[in-house]
Amino acid sequence: MAGNQSLNRALKAKQDEFYTQMDDISNELKHYREHFHGKKVLCNCDDPYESNFFKYFALNFNTLGLKKLIATCYCGSPVVGSEMLFEIDGEGKLLRKKAYMVEITEVDDYNGDGAVNLSDVQYLIQNDKNVLTVLHGDDRYGAGDFRSTECVELLNEADIVCTNPPFSLFREYVALLMKYEKKFLIIGGQNALKYKEIFPLLMHNSMWLGYKSGDMSFQVPEYYEARETRYWQDETGQKWRSLGNICWYTNLDIAKRHEQMDLWKHYDSNNYPHYDNFDAINVDKVIDIPCDYYGLMGVPITFMDKYSPDQFEIVGVLNHGCDSAFDLAKPTLNGKDLYSRILIRRKK
Numbered sequence: 001m002a003g004n005q006s007l008n009r010a011l012k013a014k015q016d017e018f019y020t021q022m023d024d025i026s027n028e029l030k031h032y033r034e035h036f037h038g039k040k041v042l043c044n045c046d047d048p049y050e051s052n053f054f055k056y057f058a059l060n061f062n063t064l065g066l067k068k069l070i071a072t073c074y075c076g077s078p079v080v081g082s083e084m085l086f087e088i089d090g091e092g093k094l095l096r097k098k099a100y101m102v103e104i105t106e107v108d109d110y111n112g113d114g115a116v117n118l119s120d121v122q123y124l125i126q127n128d129k130n131v132l133t134v135l136h137g138d139d140r141y142g143a144g145d146f147r148s149t150e151c152v153e154l155l156n157e158a159d160i161v162c163t164n165p166p167f168s169l170f171r172e173y174v175a176l177l178m179k180y181e182k183k184f185l186i187i188g189g190q191n192a193l194k195y196k197e198i199f200p201l202l203m204h205n206s207m208w209l210g211y212k213s214g215d216m217s218f219q220v221p222e223y224y225e226a227r228e229t230r231y232w233q234d235e236t237g238q239k240w241r242s243l244g245n246i247c248w249y250t251n252l253d254i255a256k257r258h259e260q261m262d263l264w265k266h267y268d269s270n271n272y273p274h275y276d277n278f279d280a281i282n283v284d285k286v287i288d289i290p291c292d293y294y295g296l297m298g299v300p301i302t303f304m305d306k307y308s309p310d311q312f313e314i315v316g317v318l319n320h321g322c323d324s325a326f327d328l329a330k331p332t333l334n335g336k337d338l339y340s341r342i343l344i345r346r347k348k
Contacts, residue, residue: 018164018220019051019219021218021219026056028185032185035252040158040159041066041158043057044146044154044161048073053163054102058104058107058121067159068105070103070104074145074146099137099142101133101135101150107124111123135150136150137150138150146176152180155182159182161185162185164187183252184207186248186250189245189247192249199324207249207251209305209307211254218243220240220241227241267281273333273334276334276335280295282297283299283300285300293346296343299341300341317342319340
């Protein structure tokens with residue numbers, strides 16, 4: 001299938017299948033607890049046997065007061081373990097991996113050990129035939145692909161989506177969330193801030209950054225090629241990769257979004273020159289944004305981690321000057337091209 005082949009190429013060619021650590025998930029999710037009570041949560045890029053997103057919500061199902069938890073697994077997970085569903089022939093030989101969905105509406109002490117934990121979730125999956133369903137895909141997308149008819153129906157049912165989607169399909173993934181007007185908390189690269197499909201959403205406050213931005217470490221599949229930097233194998237042979245430009249993206253309102261920056265530097269034309277080709281001043285560091293200037297300013301892309309719509313207005317981006325209607329110029333100063341800038345204006 002075309003969609004199936006396309007996703008496989010993206011996973012292997014771009015090597016963007018990254019598996020998030022539990023600590024990174026819990027450290028971020030602790031800021032959003034009030035959003036989840038009574039909600040149906042979908043993790044639509046997550047094998048329940050491998051995904052820490054599924055484990056987090058299963059472990060905290062009662063604490064968060066969830067109504068339902070759904071996780072879907074893409075057929076052919078590259079880090080699949082022995083717990084994965086398989087088709088077995090008459091001689092007990094593996095035929096192929098299957099994609100499936102796990103749907104949970106309650107988590108109780110099923111095994112009677114006096115505590116509610118993952119062993120109870122495992123017991124539930126193994127003993128309740130209504131919990132686990134095999135997915136089949138459609139004519140365009142493979143089984144478990146987030147774009148398939150089955151998975152889109154689950155998306156339409158969900159209240160909040162929380163996952164780490166394939167980085168190479170980030171644009172397409174966000175477009176689907178927007179189409180179905182879903183609340184979400186997802187992981188993506190910082191470079192996505194400049195995408196012509198993503199930047200307008202940030203500019204118009206349809207989505208924003210969560211709490212964590214910067215370095216994160218991920219488990220990666222066995223096929224992942226060794227690198228000289230930001231790559232290692234642990235004592236078990238598990239491969240790891242760290243990335244320094246990771247962000248949480250969300251449209252759930254959080255306290256951080258309303259925290260205004262403390263500005264203390266004053267505007268001076270010598271320290272804040274205008275661009276050669278655009279009427280705005282250049283600010284090299286976010287910390288240097290002047291407290292007394294209300295004209296247009298070009299600031300580093302890292303500004304988005306500090307952005308509050310209560311304090312600033314995003315006007316556009318200075319990137320190449322031609323990427324989109326919001327890319328207003330190429331940032332040039334004294335004949336030298338600069339890195340991309342976010343164009344902002346202070347609110348009075």
